[in-house]
Amino acid sequence: MAIARTENIDRSAFFFIAKSFLVWMLILEVCFLVIGFPVVTLIVAGASILAIALQPILPASAVLLVASFLVGTNLIAVLLTSAVLTAKGIHPQEVSWLGWLNQDPDPLETPIYAACPLTCSIER
Numbered sequence: 001m002a003i004a005r006t007e008n009i010d011r012s013a014f015f016f017i018a019k020s021f022l023v024w025m026l027i028l029e030v031c032f033l034v035i036g037f038p039v040v041t042l043i044v045a046g047a048s049i050l051a052i053a054l055q056p057i058l059p060a061s062a063v064l065l066v067a068s069f070l071v072g073t074n075l076i077a078v079l080l081t082s083a084v085l086t087a088k089g090i091h092p093q094e095v096s097w098l099g100w101l102n103q104d105p106d107p108l109e110t111p112i113y114a115a116c117p118l119t120c121s122i123e124r
Helices: 002-034 037-054 063-085
Strands: none
Touching: 002 037, 002 063, 037 063
16 A cells, blocks of 8 residues: 555656656747747858858758757757756746746736726626
């Protein structure tokens, strides 16, 4: 009986850590692509110049080489950052600026729409 309980606890801890790691990966990748858009455009511009420069040396695979290097670097950076954040015990649900991850929204913060003064008094 005790072995089954510890195995169940180990599984739930593993799933909690895996969930935290995957959520960190999603958040970091989206933030990099959306918030870091100017950096992404500079990286793509540099990669284009590098691919053009490598074209005479590697005519068949210059673009493939540069693109795979950029995607691989991005993937490794996001994986390592997610692993470090998860290993330090920083879970996305505990971060204050990630309020949309919490399961229970605050019922006191109801949205106010522009048409509310006209339609709020109408009952369904």
